[in-house]
Amino acid sequence: MNVALWNKTDQINLISEVNENILKIANIENHLYLLTVTHHLYHGIVEDIKGQQQQLQLQLYQDVQFKDIDSCQKYLYVIDLEGSVFKYNSDLQLLQEILLLNESKVCSHGHCAVKFKMKVESLAIGPFGNLFVTNNGQLWGSGNMPQVGINSTNPKRITFFDNRCTHCINVGSDFAIVVISKQVRSEDTDSDECDEDVFAPSCPHCTFVPSNMNDLSKMEHLDSSSTSSKNSLSTASLGCSRSLLEQSSESIDGNEKVAKNIIFRNTEAARDFLTRQFSWIKPTRIIKENVTNMASFVFEGVKTVGDKVVTLSRHVSGSSDNCDVLEMTEDVSLPRITSKDEFMWSLSQVTSERDNSDQGIQERCNTILRIGMNLLNCEVWTWGNIAHGQLGIGDGIKRERPMIITKLSNVGTRKVSVQGSHAGALTLDGRIYLWGRNDYNQVTIDSSVDQSSPKLFAINSEERFKDVACGLFQTAMLSSQLTLKYIGRQYKTDQSKVTNLYINNMTDNDVQSVNLKGQLLVSSQYLLLNKVGESNNFIEEFTKSEQEFLDDILHVQSNLIKTIIKKTGGSVDSLVYEQLTESYTELLYFTAANVQSLLDYSNGQIPDIDIAIFKYAEEHVYIYKKYLGAINDALSVGALAQISKLLDVSSNLYRMKWNGVSKKDKGSIEEIVKSALMLPLQRLKTYPSLVFKLIVNLQRESRLLDIHGKWNTIVEEQEHKQCEAEKTKEFWCNSGRIIEQFRTSGRRLIRESHKHPIQLQNAGRFSSHWFILLTDILVHVNGSTPHIHDLKSVWIDPPTEDNYSLNQICLKMPEETLVLYTLEAEQKAEWLQALTNAIKVALGLSNTVQLPIIRTAEYTFYKAGFYKDAKYNGRWSNGKMHGSGQLEWTDGRVYKGQFNNNQIHGFGRMELPSVGTFLSFIVFIIK
Structure with missing residues (x-):
């Protein structure tokens, strides 16, 4: 048996096999209705046999298939596969259809357009009212809910949540809760395209076509359109076209020519209407110049179907009845996210064709980050009675409008469950929050006081949960180990407040099919568990550890990162802080997407290869490298210490288990900031072993070992780069003001002559020379004067027998040559290797064996002479201008041409500015 069923804590014996x-x-009452994942409805009456276990005999309702059901009082409400809502009695006798009719819109000329019946995806029914989610994400309601403007037995659209997409709806005895997200328009959306055009078939202005368009030759051209255009039409376009044609009323029964003119006129008008409509469809961003052609193709298809143009013409002219109800075809509405599962953005649906260029990786990263952002940035809204704190807003003040539950918004709320006067919420990181009426200890077990704000439920701080469901007087929770807990007392006189109803004893070999939607279901006092086996226990452990990491970085995001963004906007290192916070947020979003993919895998929704950490290994590494670069930049310039001075660290961070720092510790603020921002690095070190275990357990060694190698490489790189950043930070702190001017976030100290001695050949007895090798420049401090040499314009002369014996290194620059020496051969080798590698990196040629003699670089001359203050950009050969280049002086002179051995030589062009004017170009050749 795949399911287990309880009445409170008493298990029910299912006689029928499901x-x-x-x-x-x-x-x-005691009549149960069970809807399966294949849309079959089973029902039966729970029989209470004296002295025996309760039992349930189920029978299949074969007439219709449904995709959602709910009940209230003596009625069952269902949604069929076509999106229609029906009301049944307890014996499954159809009572009525519940219509969701969109309000009649008025065209710009004042004529009423057509009403459409909306298709429904999900519903929630309760004594307080009824909520419906349509297939385009709109929220509708009926009943007495004045807070959202609903006081009608017929469903109406709840305009308060316009421009938001609804993902989860719940109705209790006297309150309602919805989970929504804001609809973000595309950046390229034109403001003038946001207003919807309304086409009224009876309006003479809407159907008016200029006379020059009402030409029979054009009509014949439309009639002779190729069938290829018709075959490429979508059913959505065809359905929309037919609706427009059928809504027009009777036509005159004149001759065939008149009929053709009429249908042509209406076709052109409706085509013009469709042109305007298609132009604002943003999910596919239709090219504007093709919109008119697309609309034409739609009506070409309709006109020529079955050669019934004359017959169709009878239904095309204006009608006085504009309020007829049409059932909108399923494909007419724009595709939007409508259900919670669609909202989770199944990662398996992204294209498998990979562009491994940087741009391709960045585009895929952006897609994954949007997924993670949508997962985390949900809002939980509530309205209704507040007598027992069921609104979760923290007080007992009556509200006239819906209120947002801030504690549950933007933290990754996956599910909200409501019944009676209490509610529970499950977050992406596996935490459960409960609030509301607590007379049976269904919210908290330590007291019976009602809870007016969401309270974290935690018997064991290490425990994570997979599902939660609220009944009338109880709450059921399914832990990550598939242990089912019943929270609450059966009767007020009971002492037991927590009961384990089910404990998973399945082994890895005892694998059953996995539920596709949810594993825990509650209706009133009845509780149902879809029993599942786990394909691999290590997957659950990995999921749990990833959820704990997500929990930690969510706390850092809310208590530290957001504060950094607010407080460091005008600081000197604002760019460093911006990159740090941006990359941290991106890492948070990717972790959220990875957790969701792990949960999808454990619920059987995706195969193991579609787990984000596998499928998007390159993107994960890319995002991690971006954060590693940002945190190392911040470390190198001492930004973490600066953050601790600018911010008041939230006390919530001190309570986190990963820091081990108390407020009384000296320097505790800097330590807590560093620990919080280093969390991803600590997690990074665990990934190679975790990924390796995953690969072994999933038995995919041959394909995924390469991912393990990538994580090993990035861990080794990080350890090396972190040491460089720490060393650079220490250097900047002790270098003095002369050197501080060269402090930038991207620079790292490679070597300096105070710790690694190297001297200048033939230097004066009383002179002092300090050589500092950074990642992009070589700084030579002569006394108190620094000289900067860009490494792109530094050449190293190969060693000869003479300078090799003297441990010399000869550096050539455009205007000087430095001969350096060390006391020991080993020191020379270290300096030579450091200089060579630094120049290679500066030139972007890390993999070359030898330094190139010929290069392209930019240099500004500073010594007296013909080139003083001139900036040269062009080709060089061993420290001298050689080849094509351009010289530009500060007085406006510009030479562009050929150079040879540091001299202007060959074909070139000189610009000589005059007072207020420029002389013409002078072309000359120097021999």
Whole structure:
């Protein structure tokens, strides 16, 4: 048996065999209704046999298939596969259809357009009212809910949540809760395209076509359109076209020519309407110049179907009845996210064709980051009675409008469950929050006081949960180890407040099919569990550890990162802080997407290869490298210490288990900031071993070992780069003001002559020379005067027998030559290697064996002579201008041409500015 069923804590014996997982459960008193994942409805009455276990005999309702059900009082509400809502009695006799009719819109000329019946994806029914989510994400309601402007037995659209997409709806005895997200328009959306054009078939202005368009030759051209255009039409376009044609009323029964003119006129008008409509469809960003052609193709297809143009013409002219109800075809509405599962953005649907260029990786990163952002940035809104704190807003003040539950918004709320007067929420990181009425200890077990704000439920601080469901007087929780807990007392006189109803004893070899939607379902006092086996225990452990990491970085994001963004906007190192916070947020979003993919895998929704850490290994490494670069830049310039001075660190961070720092410790603020920002680095060190275990357990060694190698490489790189950043930070702190001017976030100290001695050949007895090798420049401090040499314009002369014996290194620059020496051969080798590698990196040629003699570089001359203050950009050969280049003086002179051995030589062009004017170009050749 795939399911287990309880009445409170008493298990019910299922006599009938149900080999499917259950999607939804509802009840009318003791009559249970079970909807399976294949849309079959089973129902039966729970029989209470004296002295024996309760039992349930189920029978299949074969007439219709449904995709959602709910019950209230003596009625069952269902949604069929076409999106229509029906009301049944307890014996499954159809009572009525519930219509969701969109309000009649008015065209710009004042004529009423057509009403459409909306298609429904999900519903929530309760004594307080009814909520419906349409297939385009709109929220509708009926009943008495004045807070959202609903006071009608007929469903109406709730305009308060316009421009938001609804993902989860719940109705209790006297309150309602919805989970929504804001709809973000594309950046290229034109403001003038946001207003919807309304086409009214009876409006003479809407159907008016200029006379020059009403030409029979054009109509014949439309009639002779190629069939290839018709075949490429979408059913959505065809359905929309037919609706427009059928809504027009009777046509005159004149001759065939008149009929053709009429249908042509209406076709052109409707085509013009469709042109305007298609132009604002942003999910596919239709090219504007093709919009008119697309609309034409739609009506060409309609006109020529079955050669019934004359017959169709009878339905095309204006009608006085504009309020007829049409059932909108399923494909007419724009595709939007409508259900929670669609909102989770199944990662398996991204294209498998990979562009491994930097741009391709960045584009895929952006897609994954949007997924993670949408997962985390959900809002939880509530309205209704506040007597027992069921609104979760922290007080008992009556509200006239919906209120947002701030504690549950933007933290990755996956699910909200409501029944009676209490509620529970499950977050992406596996935490459960409960609030509301607590007379049976269904919210907290330590007291019976009602909870007016969401309270974290934690018997064991290490425990994570997979699901939560609220009944009338109880709460059921399914832990990550598949242990089912019943929270609450059966009767007020009971002492037991927590009961384990089910403990998973399955082994890795005892694998069953996995539920596709949810594993825990509650209706009133009835509780149902879809029993599943785990394909691999290590997956659950990895998921749990990733959820704990997500929990930690969410705390850092809310208590530190957001504060850094606010407080460091005008500081000197604002760019460093911006890159740090941006990359941290990106890492947070990717972790959220990875956690969701792990949960999807454990629920059987995706294969193991679609787990984000596998499928998007390059993107994960890319995002991690971006954060590593940002944190190392911040470390190198001492930004973490600066953050601790600018901010008041939240006390929440001191309570986190990963820091081990108390407020009384000296320097505790800097330590807590560093520990918080180093969390991703600590997690990074665990990835190679975790990924290796995953690969072994999933038995995919041959394909995924390469991912393990990538994580090993990035860990080794990080350890090396972190040491460089720490060393650079120490150097900047002790270098003095002369050198501080060269401090930038991207520079690292490679070597300096105070710790690694190297001297200048033939230097004066009383002179002092300090050589500092950074990642892009060589600084030579002569006394108190620094000289900067760009490494791109530094050449190293190869060693000869003479200078090799003297441990010399000869450096050539455009205007000088430095001969350096060390006391020991080993020191020379270290300096030579450091200089060579630094120049290679500066030139972007890390993999070359030898330094190139010929290069392209930029240099500004500073010594007296013909080139003083001139900036040269062009080709060089061993420290001298050689080849094509351009010289530009500060007085405006510009020479562009050929150079040879540091001299102007060959074909060139000189610009000589005059007072207020420029002389013409002079072309000359120097022999």
